[in-house]
Amino acid sequence: MRRGQRGAMRNVFWLLGLAAVAVALALLVGHNASTVTLFWPPYRFDVSFNFVLFCLIAGFVLLHAALLAIGLVRDLPLRAKRWRNQQVERSVVGSVMDALAHQLAGRFVRAQSAAQHALDQLKTVSPGQWPRRDQLQVLAHLLVAESAQSLQNRERRDENLQAALDPALAKGAPDASEGALLRAVRWAVEDRDVEAARSRLAELPQGAGRRIQALRLKLRVARLGGATSEALETARLLAKHKAFSPEASRSIVRGLVLDALREAHDMAQLEAVWNGLDASERAMPELALAAARRGNQLVLQRSDADGDEAHAVAARLRSWLEPLWQGFDALTPAQQRHLVTAFEPGLPQLDSAWLARLELQQRLSPNNAFLQYLAGQACMQRQLWGKASQLLTQASHGLNDAALMRRTWRSLALLAEERGDETAAQAAWKQAALLD
Numbered sequence: 001m002r003r004g005q006r007g008a009m010r011n012v013f014w015l016l017g018l019a020a021v022a023v024a025l026a027l028l029v030g031h032n033a034s035t036v037t038l039f040w041p042p043y044r045f046d047v048s049f050n051f052v053l054f055c056l057i058a059g060f061v062l063l064h065a066a067l068l069a070i071g072l073v074r075d076l077p078l079r080a081k082r083w084r085n086q087q088v089e090r091s092v093v094g095s096v097m098d099a100l101a102h103q104l105a106g107r108f109v110r111a112q113s114a115a116q117h118a119l120d121q122l123k124t125v126s127p128g129q130w131p132r133r134d135q136l137q138v139l140a141h142l143l144v145a146e147s148a149q150s151l152q153n154r155e156r157r158d159e160n161l162q163a164a165l166d167p168a169l170a171k172g173a174p175d176a177s178e179g180a181l182l183r184a185v186r187w188a189v190e191d192r193d194v195e196a197a198r199s200r201l202a203e204l205p206q207g208a209g210r211r212i213q214a215l216r217l218k219l220r221v222a223r224l225g226g227a228t229s230e231a232l233e234t235a236r237l238l239a240k241h242k243a244f245s246p247e248a249s250r251s252i253v254r255g256l257v258l259d260a261l262r263e264a265h266d267m268a269q270l271e272a273v274w275n276g277l278d279a280s281e282r283a284m285p286e287l288a289l290a291a292a293r294r295g296n297q298l299v300l301q302r303s304d305a306d307g308d309e310a311h312a313v314a315a316r317l318r319s320w321l322e323p324l325w326q327g328f329d330a331l332t333p334a335q336q337r338h339l340v341t342a343f344e345p346g347l348p349q350l351d352s353a354w355l356a357r358l359e360l361q362q363r364l365s366p367n368n369a370f371l372q373y374l375a376g377q378a379c380m381q382r383q384l385w386g387k388a389s390q391l392l393t394q395a396s397h398g399l400n401d402a403a404l405m406r407r408t409w410r411s412l413a414l415l416a417e418e419r420g421d422e423t424a425a426q427a428a429w430k431q432a433a434l435l436d
């Protein structure tokens with residue numbers, strides 16, 4: 001039913017009610033001949049009962065109106081005070097909203113002035129007088145601090161931030177205080193002050209510290225401070241909460257793992273990082289190749305590496321690279337090249353089983369220059385001169401990587417010297433020199 005129809009129905013019911021009252025009064029007093037006798041010695045007053053009834057009703061109405069008027073007069077000071085407080089509250093809320101609008105619009109000086117005006121008005125109101133006075137005060141301080149940060153006025157920013165974090169205000173506005181702490185962390189990150197950012201993060205309540213915004217800031221602080229392990233753990237937690245898109249999460253985690261692998265200073269640290277990865281991360285070709293390259297740098301490419309240690313490390317690196325060998329054809333040419341260069345330093349420690357796997361993979365992809373190169377180098381390590389020369393010669397026609405081509409021609413030169421062909425050796429050395 002529409003509002004107009006409801007109003008019409010209400011009027012009809014009022015009319016019916018008034019008609020019922022009029023009929024009742026007519027029946028009650030229309031033929032009532034009763035009188036009321038009042039004695040006031042030596043006088044006697046005979047008054048109609050209807051007149052007395054109407055006088056009593058009128059007297060009750062007048063008394064009730066008088067009492068209401070007295071109550072209104074007595075409440076005038078309280079009403080005036082309440083009206084003044086309401087006007088101040090509206091003014092404060094309006095100033096805070098103006099400050100927020102100016103802040104979003106990039107008018108930082110106006111935002112600062114509006115928020116400061118709200119704070120000046122709040123000083124005239126005692127604490128607890130409004131339901132959300134503490135929240136308004138925290139927000140006003142925070143807007144002043146935000147504007148000061150944008151204007152590079154760190155002294156005023158810190159002053160208002162400290163005021164916003166007052167424990168007395170935090171009790172009345174816990175959410176606003178947590179927001180002030182998060183903004184303080186962000187400002188510390190912008191100032192590249194890692195210690196201050198960590199200190200503010202530690203002040204957050206346990207529940208607030210698990211929020212996505214807090215975890216994002218924690219990730220930035222960890223990366224700024226070089227705490228790769230902490231940053232990686234936080235990035236995984238953010239990916240679990242779907243704070244980033246799947247592509248962004250994968251990229252962030254991959255970058256952090258690469259940093260952790262590069263920061264490993266020995267095989268123990270490298271294995272700890274690798275063992276800390278989950279199955280999906282170990283399946284990333286970039287990470288497996290980076291781990292193998294770092295292992296080569298730490299052990300296999302060192303001239304003073306112990307034989308037993310090199311053998312064990314080479315076997316461990318081959319186990320890391322084994323999933324890539326199983327899907328070798330699915331790799332991009334760049335990844336195939338990196339796999340070959342990561343596998344090459346471990347060729348002296350290659351056992352017969354892996355040599356057979358390498359030859360099988362090369363036969364399955366006979367035109368792959370990378371596999372021809374790697375199989376040729378492996379045969380050269382086993383002193384299979386003829387087969388090594390054949391494979392490396394084939395690789396020299398298909399490789400387009402300067403570093404691999406240089407090593408190929410050097411190996412062909414050594415093979416030519418081994419069989420006493422000085423002319424072929426000089427030609428191979430010349431080709432290698434032209435690539436330098």
